Amino acid sequence: MNTTTQQTTSDIPNPNDFLSVKVKRHFSALAIDIALWSYTVLVSWKVIYEKVIMNMRYPKFFWTQPLTAFVIGAVIALALYMTSLSCGRAFTKLMKRDENKPVLKEPFSFFIIAIVILTFISGIYISQVSLHEFLSDSGLTGARRIFTALFNPNFAILEQATFAAIETIYMAFIATAVALPMAFIIAFFAARNLMSESKVTLAVYNIVRFFLNVSRSIEPLVWAIIFSVWVGIGPFAGMLALCLHSVSSLSKLYSEQIENISDGPIEAITATGAHPIQVIWYGVVPQIVLPYLSFTIYRWDINVRMATVIGLVGGGGIGTMLMQYQGLAKWNEVGMLVIIIAAIVWLMDWLSSRIRESIK
Amino acid sequence: MVLEIKNVNKVYPNGTHALRGVSFDVKEGEFLVIIGLSGSGKSTMLRCINRLHDVSTGEIMFEGKDITKLRGKDMRQVRSRIGMIFQHFNLVPRKSVMTNVLSGTLSRTGIFKSICGIYSEEDKKKARDYIKIVGLEGKENHRADNLSGGQQQRVAIARALMQNPKVLLADEPVASLDPATSHSVMQYLKKVNEELGVTVICNLHFLSLVREYSSRVVALKAGNLIYEGQPHDIDENWFQTIYGEEAVEVTIN
Numbered sequence: 001m002n003t004t005t006q007q008t009t010s011d012i013p014n015p016n017d018f019l020s021v022k023v024k025r026h027f028s029a030l031a032i033d034i035a036l037w038s039y040t041v042l043v044s045w046k047v048i049y050e051k052v053i054m055n056m057r058y059p060k061f062f063w064t065q066p067l068t069a070f071v072i073g074a075v076i077a078l079a080l081y082m083t084s085l086s087c088g089r090a091f092t093k094l095m096k097r098d099e100n101k102p103v104l105k106e107p108f109s110f111f112i113i114a115i116v117i118l119t120f121i122s123g124i125y126i127s128q129v130s131l132h133e134f135l136s137d138s139g140l141t142g143a144r145r146i147f148t149a150l151f152n153p154n155f156a157i158l159e160q161a162t163f164a165a166i167e168t169i170y171m172a173f174i175a176t177a178v179a180l181p182m183a184f185i186i187a188f189f190a191a192r193n194l195m196s197e198s199k200v201t202l203a204v205y206n207i208v209r210f211f212l213n214v215s216r217s218i219e220p221l222v223w224a225i226i227f228s229v230w231v232g233i234g235p236f237a238g239m240l241a242l243c244l245h246s247v248s249s250l251s252k253l254y255s256e257q258i259e260n261i262s263d264g265p266i267e268a269i270t271a272t273g274a275h276p277i278q279v280i281w282y283g284v285v286p287q288i289v290l291p292y293l294s295f296t297i298y299r300w301d302i303n304v305r306m307a308t309v310i311g312l313v314g315g316g317g318i319g320t321m322l323m324q325y326q327g328l329a330k331w332n333e334v335g336m337l338v339i340i341i342a343a344i345v346w347l348m349d350w351l352s353s354r355i356r357e358s359i360k
Numbered sequence: 361m362v363l364e365i366k367n368v369n370k371v372y373p374n375g376t377h378a379l380r381g382v383s384f385d386v387k388e389g390e391f392l393v394i395i396g397l398s399g400s401g402k403s404t405m406l407r408c409i410n411r412l413h414d415v416s417t418g419e420i421m422f423e424g425k426d427i428t429k430l431r432g433k434d435m436r437q438v439r440s441r442i443g444m445i446f447q448h449f450n451l452v453p454r455k456s457v458m459t460n461v462l463s464g465t466l467s468r469t470g471i472f473k474s475i476c477g478i479y480s481e482e483d484k485k486k487a488r489d490y491i492k493i494v495g496l497e498g499k500e501n502h503r504a505d506n507l508s509g510g511q512q513q514r515v516a517i518a519r520a521l522m523q524n525p526k527v528l529l530a531d532e533p534v535a536s537l538d539p540a541t542s543h544s545v546m547q548y549l550k551k552v553n554e555e556l557g558v559t560v561i562c563n564l565h566f567l568s569l570v571r572e573y574s575s576r577v578v579a580l581k582a583g584n585l586i587y588e589g590q591p592h593d594i595d596e597n598w599f600q601t602i603y604g605e606e607a608v609e610v611t612i613n
């Protein structure tokens with residue numbers, strides 16, 4: 001019964017656009033080629049030649065060297081641009097390929113494989129992988145000593161360690177609890193569907209998003225170091241670090257949930273003649289409350305784990321205790337702490353997944 | 361006259377002119393069907409009637425009073441007298457059938473009471489009665505989103521009935537249901553219309569349903585009202601005017 005009245009718009013852009021699109025593509029193709037070749041030159045020179053072949057222990061590094069590599073790379077890239085070795089033209093689909101030929105048989109694929117192998121070899125040298133050290137006699141003896149100690153935990157510190165663990169759990173809990181209301185409010189400003197009404201709100205949205213992304217991309221470990229200088233070493237610094245990170249992560253998750261709200265129930269409740277507050281309570285809240293709860297519990301779970309790590313840099317709790325015993329090389333005590341940490345992580349993981357499962 | 365639509369124009373903020381000088385009357389107790397192609401303005405018309413959208417110009421008289429300029433409490437008061445059901449049912453997910461049906465009483469329940477979920481005994485009894493009327497007895501405590509499409513639409517009808525509506529708007533209520541379920545839902549709407557005396561305005565896609573259930577038809581095309589008459593008067597010519605030259609009528613059984 002339906003007839004299509006839609007007009008099909010022409011797929012061919014006008015000639016001017018077409019030209020600039022093509023130029024842009026060549027531009028990015030060449031950039032890709034230059035980047036790949038510069039990288040190849042630099043790695044072959046600094047790692048493969050100096051470290052692997054010449055076996056230099058501490059090769060000197062000048063800032064002119066990457067520049068030289070870039071120039072050489074650019075020359076090679078330009079010279080080989082029109083050949084079938086050009087990855088840039090292949091990636092941007094500028095290269096006319098025979099569809100029946102397998103991609104892996106194309107010359108540019110060989111180049112990519114060569115780069116991967118080069119990177120792998122360099123990686124092994126740079127991270128100083130050494131089977132010799134790994135299997136040396138003195139090394140194995142040391143390892144045996146530590147493992148024996150770890151498997152003979154010192155139960156004398158059980159009480160003290162449990163208290164430290166409780167401190168960690170509470171620290172994580174408070175960090176999550178304080179972060180929750182802040183994230184709840186910020187999330188509304190970070191939800192695109194609510195903020196795209198006008199230019200002003202869109203600007204606020206972008207600023208909020210920017211700060212969230214920045215604070216989220218700085219590890220809580222780094223924040224803990226900053227805060228331990230600020231408020232002194234201890235659980236408070238750790239709590240602040242976790243809290244900050246939780247606010248930005250939860251805001252992001254909450255706002256995505258708001259963005260996914262379906263308008264249907266909101267419209268239906270509005271249509272019954274309900275007051276706007278009732279519309280929010282009946283149309284919006286049921287759609288977000290359980291996901292929010294689930295995210296928050298999961299966050300607490302993550303925070304307990306992070307709190308342990310943060311303790312290592314002086315954030316208090318069981319992590320700090322672990323660091324102290326480790327510094328004194330008291331491996332039996334460390335063994336005890338490792339067991340307790342494993343137990344807590346397992347318990348929190350189990351608890352949070354059970355709760356999240358039951359409220360789905 | 362329950363409703364008088366007078367020369368209504370609707371232009372969306374993005375410039376779409378969705379209704380162009382539409383005028384028609386809705387008589388007490390009738391089952392009026394609006395037909396037209398997708399995008400002809402049917403949904404826009406219904407949403408203007410219960411003020412989910414504002415008209416650009418023109419008047420909509422409900423029980424003799426223009427409602428297009430009402431705000432706040434007065435507007436909500438009018439909305440509560442006009443029930444609405446939707447193509448995708450629009451029930452509140454994760455909530456029970458009972459809670460969904462009771463949400464039809466929100467306009468007369470205090471804000472605080474409704475947040476705490478306190479409803480009058482009278483409303484609760486009424487909700488159970490309507491759930492029975494739409495054939496869902498025993499499902500009061502089931503989660504609404506676990507029901508089948510046809511059942512969800514019946515919950516939506518019960519929710520609308522809780523408003524004690526004078527008029528019930530139905531925006532393609534069976535468009536996402538299979539043929540058998542479509543008839544069942546349409547029969548419930550007919551029952552509401554005939555036994556409870558609620559005036560129904562319904563957007564429909566299938567002419568076979570229109571002929572079977574409607575008492576009067578109006579047709580929209582690109583925002584213009586192009587036909588007003590009895591369902592059996594829609595002949596081949598009208599059909600092609602409404603749906604276009606190449607259209608072929610398909611039936612739903």
Ligand SMILES: Nc1ncnc2c1ncn2[C@@H]1O[C@H](COP(=O)(O)OP(=O)(O)O)[C@@H](O)[C@H]1O
Pocket residue numbers: 372373374376377378396397398399400401402403404405
């Ligand atoms: N919220 C909106 N904003 C802008 N344009 C809209 C909106 N809703 C509908 N329209 C447009 O208005 C016209 C009528 O739409 P609608 O009333 O939904 O038609 P129908 O229900 O008959 O399919 C269409 O062109 C549609 O694209």
Ligand SMILES: [Mg+2]
Pocket residue numbers: 399402403404532
């Ligand atoms: Mg529609």
